[in-house]
Amino acid sequence: MACAAIELKNITKRFGSKVVANHNVSLSVYKGEILSLLGENGSGKTTLMNMISGIYYPDEGQIFIDGEEVVIRSPKDAFKYKIGMIHQHFKLIDVFSAAQNIVLGLEEEGKFDIKSVTQRVKEISSMYGFDIDPNKKIYEMSVSEKQTVEIIKVLYRGADILILDEPTAVLTPQETQKLFAVLRKMRDSGKAIIIITHKLHEVLSLSDKVAVLRKGEYIGTVNTAETSESELTEMMVGKKISLNINRTEPKDPEDRLEVKNLNCVSADGVKLLDNVSFTARSGEILGIAGIAGSGQRELLESIAGLQVIESGSIIYHNPKTGTEDELRGRSPIQIRELGVRLSFVPEDRLGMGLVGNMDIIDNMMLRSYRKGHSMFLEKKGPKDLAERIIKDLEVVTPSAQTPVRKLSGGNVQKVLVGREIAASPTVLMAAYPVRGLDINSSYAIYNLLNQQKERGVAVIFVGEDLDVLIELCDRILVISSGKVSGIVEGRGADKGEIGLMMTGANGGANGND
């Protein structure tokens, strides 16, 4: 039997002493084969592939290329073994042409002649059916063109093993079909291809084999022909685990925030939110489930007044006045001036929600420092608040004067959530509030969200762990590629079903359009 083009044996990678990104992963790919690497966010897919492409170095385990053990220390070593990775974030120089990017960093013999490069690029393009102008500048290109440049870049370097990290995340369905046609051609010409994805229908239509990771563990490899969506989903999300999170029945829920036909487009022209509609009610937790980057951030930022909205509306039902206010087109300050008590725990805690170099007290003021007519800051209130939060939420910190970047992840989050809750909101949005937190801190956050819910706040919780979403939330909105693929009741929700909806396996079939 022929040797695998690339084989991983018992690869383990740790970050720090606590986080195990990959544990004992083994898999192999043969020439002329497409392998899908399937897993939820944070299951360690990208980390694993980064070890093959020389960005990380494994702590344990071996890598074999064509049956021989190799050490891959740098991207350069990876080139040497003819491994090419197409990252999710393109590594291209904007002001260079496609051809210039393709040869960047290459150490070839002989005179540098961009014309012959252009010629080779054209040859490669016609061989696999790419449609690209080698002289076009990157900044003039669409996302799909940029991706093509990345692929040609690794082919130009003679890669025999191609790794694509979620290549379809940024593509339209038509572009995806085009890409798949190219990948099949490459497979037929004898290349080994690994594609990272979490879209099941893509896995099934494209790959020969599927390897599944879950929370850093290697679950297994199956032949695509012999598997089904439901089997893959189960491998991916695992059996339901009971977490014993408290959940009370919502008390007199009433509509608080109504999002209608919201559309949002990125600077590159890609649709980020596609006709999103839902209603958040007081006294309940609305979960938002979805693959990372499916539009969750844009959705929350749209509501918070931080995102340019293409069309649609966001209506706030004011419980005090009974009025209905349009939030779209208003800045965060204007929203607050309307009397909307909207709190927002953003995903990027230290880059957005807090200022890392400021101490806890100064961070308490971020949202409220404008209060009053004095030109000076009022520090007493924030100081009391800081001390109260430290005490009530058991924040571990030397003092309230400690810069927040020195706190551990869980404590940073307590400070942020504590501040947002202290504003006694009527709507509380939290994006991945337990990411990177240990068990105890996570439960502390769940309790805080539950308390808010019991006080009649409309809580919107963006999460990634389906078990948590199912146990914590009253309703779960599932989002896939910027589209709402459905809203399910939290109680009695089926993990597999949500998983399928997240991966867009049911497409727009039961969507809202």
Added chain:
Amino acid sequence: MIKTIFAFINAAIIQSIPLLYGATGEIITEKSGNLNLGIPGIMYMGGISGIIGGYLYEHSVANPSAILCVLIPLLSSLIGSTLLALIYSFLTISLRVNQNVTGLALTTFGIGIGNFFGGSLLSFFGETGSISLIRTGKAFKASLPFAHKLGIFGKTFLSFGFLAYLAIAIALVTSYFFNRTRAGLNLRAVGENPATADAAGINVTKYKYLSTLIGGAIAGLGGLYFVMDYTGGAWTNNGFGDRGWLAIAIVIFAIWRPTTAILSSFLFGGLYILSIYIPGLSGSAKEIINMLPYVVTILVLVIISMRKKRENQPPAHLGLSYFREER
């Protein structure tokens, strides 16, 4: 009248040479993402190092040879300016210190060294008066032997010392290097997006160091030209004036293109002395003309930022240090 115009062109070219060296050096440096505001200091350093080398040689042998009179100052100038560029490189690239602060400190330092040695070199050797290296200056000024036979044309365009031609040659080679070589492409990538360059296997640190050192050495030659050719081997403190900053202005005016820098230097050099050649110009009008280079540079800067044409922008990573772990 014609004579005056030709004399003006000749003078403008002479003025443009130090500016061109400075601008080319700064362009090479900035292409790697390093905004070296120490270039004015480096140019002083290039001048004084050449003077020191020339002085030591001219005063240690009875009969200095013309070739060594050129080679020794040339070499000592290159060493001096490279050393200053090395200080900048070590601080900003290896120690990741803020580039503006380092550059400004380097300019203070370089001008200080220039004026210090320029003012006290003779006293170290128990002499008085001011430095004047007649032989060295003469050697640097040696022009093509047939230049004078070609009448006004030869006098205007061919009567320069070799450093003048070298300046233009270096600018042309630099342009070729940026656009036609692999290393030039890699260098530009480092200045645009070091993380991407790093991922492509380019040694970012090496490129940043080399371009800053070479850029510094080239800029230093501008100082050397000034003291050897322009003033004929004499040093006056602060004589070089603000030409270093004018060179940085040219970098912007030429939108980071060495070939454009040749013409821009000529233009700025012309403006620098235009007032002398316009008869009947008042002193105040002269000052307004001297203001023009800076005003047009600001206009260029504003226009390129408004038009947002990507090719004309400063290198995207200009002024920032690169730390791999923060990608």
Added chain:
Amino acid sequence: MTNEKHVKEPLFHITRRTDIKPLAAWGIRLIAVVAALIVSALVIVTITNYNPIEVYAKMIEGSFGSERKFFILLQNTAMLLCVSLAVTPAFKMKFWNLGAEGQVLVGGLASAACMFYAKDSLPSWLLIIIMLVTSILSGIIWGVLPAVFKAIWRTNESLFTLMMNYVAMQLVSFFIMVWVPNGSSVMGVLNQKSESGWLPVVFGQKYGLNIIIVALLTVVMFIYLHFSKQGYEISVVGESENTARYVGINVKKVIIRTMVISGAICGLAGFLLVSGTNHTISKELAGGMGFTAIMVSWLAKFEPVMMIFTSMFIVFLQKGAGEIATAFRLNESVSDILTGIIIFFIIGSEFFINYKINMRSKSKGAE
């Protein structure tokens, strides 16, 4: 041959530090200053053959040798501090105002213009007020222009402000040419006889008012940066524009407003230099202070109170170097060399405060 398969980690690995104690940080800076003084001493010895201790003793004499010298030290420190205070809010916001030199110059020019045209036609106090206002306005115009372009078109502010310096210098030369018809291009002392527009002498000290005004300004700036809402906004914008957006701060407005303040204080410095110190104008009015101020502010970590010490330290170096220059018949540019060396060491030491070098702890043996 299997040996090669074992990975060799690099000899050292650099990581960002987050947990350094303030005391340790100041310790590192102190070591840097000591190292800088040693290197400076070596430089002095190699180029002059003088005993460095003697040289340093002379330097101290240069600043503290007499009451007059001491007051000159204070006056120079005050002016450098004033410009440093001006650039600080902009730097805190990460706006690189390299144009303080020009902003001071136009401020001074405005004052000089008032003095030149008003002569003694106005009462001195009125003239002083007019000078103050026009100087501040001129400084604002010079400072806010790059800020507007930065805010709207993201025009590179360090290059813009840098160029504005030289426009200002030429403007000064222009007016001197206009005002001094004899072509000497040197402006004499303005209103020498009437002393109209001169700041009054206080406490018997000619520069007394300068020092008092800057001392007040230091306190005001300290309060502004630490206790005012605007100062808070500056910090937030400087730390993270994303956070500023999140809390609804109008970043453009903050950039422009902060540069108005920066330019205004530079204009004030120009006024003080003309009205209080020099009573005349020249291209060298700011004398490189606009650039030195950047280093002062940086070395003090943008802390107004610390800036008192860093600016005094730099002025001390300059004065001291001037003193040794005369005493040992050296060229006074030696001060620039020493300043350079010391700044290189101190800014270089920031690396060891911000980053940690982890040496490879142990080599990994074969299994």
